[in-house]
Amino acid sequence: MEDSRAADGGRQRPTLEMVAAEAGVSRGTASRALNGGHNVSRRAMEAVQAAAARLGYRPNLAARSLVLGRSGSIGLVVSESDERLFSDPYFATVARGVHAELMAHDVQLVLALAQTPAERERMLRWSAGRPLDGVIIISVHGADPLPGAIATEGVPVVIGGAVEGPDRDIPGLASVDADNLAGARTAVEHLVARGRTRIGHISGPLDMVVGRDRLEGWRSVVSGLPGGALPTLSVEGDFSEASGAEGARRLLAAHPDLDGVFTSNDVMARGALGALQQAGRRVPQDVAVVGFDDLPGTEGIAPGLTTVRQPVIEMGRQMARTLLTMIEGRPLAERHAVVPTTLVVRETT
């Protein structure tokens, strides 16, 4: 009656103490019976479990976190507009991998958005309070201070993507990235092998390492071509379908003799394909197209697209595994992992 905390329904929620009393044992025994059951007699075990069930006991996670020093959950932080977050299948796929791995380890995954500067500041303060045992951050733009700041607070961080600059040396910060440079190079070399000489690129955002890396891969191959890497042969996109279409139109406008396009992801390839078709170009006869990603379940995006596959689900799993390793304080084989990509040739080249 006088418990201000009993706002829920009515009576006090059962505590371990109450379960123990109900079962006729002590708190310690009840605790052991409910977790693992080491050094607990069969009789006590059953009594406790029955009592817990009868009372509808649910352990208070805050209390457990307090004494254990960990919460049993980790965060997937996305620094991306929700527009993109929910429209680019890349995030879903990473999340799927992370999720799969964590479920296997009985760790709860929570997604948190950190888009605006205010939200990012808030995220830092929050995570420093240790509601999460570690965080995975995907989609890092520019020289984002957030990952380093969180890691410096002592919360293990894994970045999905590349890490540049001083952040590389923060011990509590690891990363998993695809070999974007090599992947892009393979894609463009494939176009060259198909006899293309006028190869354009529609890049990702250039404030992201991934955007710059794939651009650089393209440039390194194209610069060896007769025409070279003309500035007008690469246009900046933002990974959206619309930007892919727009990019293709701009490439065609500047280079009507365009015969190959490498886009920084498959979604933009879809946009480009549409724009090329509208411009009357046949694919692959007139213009060959290569994308990047090859996410499972997205065949519908651009059927028959030749693309560079990065094993995104497996990368998500690896991010989760890496984070769990750091949380447990075990040594890491490699702090900054780079996973290889494979070219998947289909009908657009």
Add this chain to the structure above:
Amino acid sequence: MEDSRAADGGRQRPTLEMVAAEAGVSRGTASRALNGGHNVSRRAMEAVQAAAARLGYRPNLAARSLVLGRSGSIGLVVSESDERLFSDPYFATVARGVHAELMAHDVQLVLALAQTPAERERMLRWSAGRPLDGVIIISVHGADPLPGAIATEGVPVVIGGAVEGPDRDIPGLASVDADNLAGARTAVEHLVARGRTRIGHISGPLDMVVGRDRLEGWRSVVSGLPGGALPTLSVEGDFSEASGAEGARRLLAAHPDLDGVFTSNDVMARGALGALQQAGRRVPQDVAVVGFDDLPGTEGIAPGLTTVRQPVIEMGRQMARTLLTMIEGRPLAERHAVVPTTLVVRETT
């Protein structure tokens, strides 16, 4: 050295006790200085804040949750495949509204996935441990026991969508839904007003109330038409673009004289539009099309689409407000809110 909890970096993270000592005051005073600052002298206030900054103090959220009985964060639970979650802009939009409202109230939002039965069971156990002060659940299929179960555990629940059956009477469970029945009716009546008599429907999943409600809205209007509501005039979709296209093809196959289509969301309308075009039908001359949703920022999905607008962002905000009201134990004006929709006429009718 002997603290097993110091796995992070090196030394023990600062506690309020240490801040108090550093500032030369007691724990109580330090606590008051850091929260609100009632009954704290200017001198103490400054000393504590300086000490906290010097030590890099971050309050331990688990300890605070334990004593306060609340965590300051709420969950957005999505019982949807991540495929759909990340491909349907609806979720992003709800999330946006919820997020906006919560930020204004200084509450942390976390998203959690509960897709498979195992995950849903896990979600129930987890949320019963009160890591969240309340949850918003969107995308409820069938007679999903999860919302009721969580509410019964004493955790306030708001459902984004309609609630049917016994769950309606659970006090700790509220909902916010669009007036799908009226909205669908308006859409179909508009088609009738445009002189259409052969009006098909591509529904949402019929295991969802929203799918059934919009279907019922269509049926109630169409059944008054000369042709009536032939079973072959409605096909079940799943809110995806592909299912919209497939639905339109099936409608055309069964009814070549089709002159109107109402789809249960805009994404399916896009698919239908594509299929109609492929089949050589002109829109709106031959076939008029009305969608549902009209989400902000999705003009690109189906330009010029006539559709039924539901105020999804505002609905998200309302879900958040409702949940916060319940968490604070204040009475609710209406437990099951239904918000009106508006028809937006554009070029496809």
Add this chain to the structure above:
DNA sequence: ACTCCACATGGGAGCGCTCCCAGCCTGCTC
């Protein structure tokens, strides 16, 4: 029969925080 040990148990300590309350010291009123 006696020792010994493994298992089982209860209860104290303590995680880091907020609340409460008694006590203090001002400064003001009469």
Add this chain to the structure above:
DNA sequence: GAGCAGGCTGGGAGCGCTCCCATGTGGAGT
């Protein structure tokens, strides 16, 4: 100049849990 109200303060209690350790208990070994 005594009395009193109020602002500040310190420290105890306690949130619900897990760990640790001292203390039983039984059965196996000699």
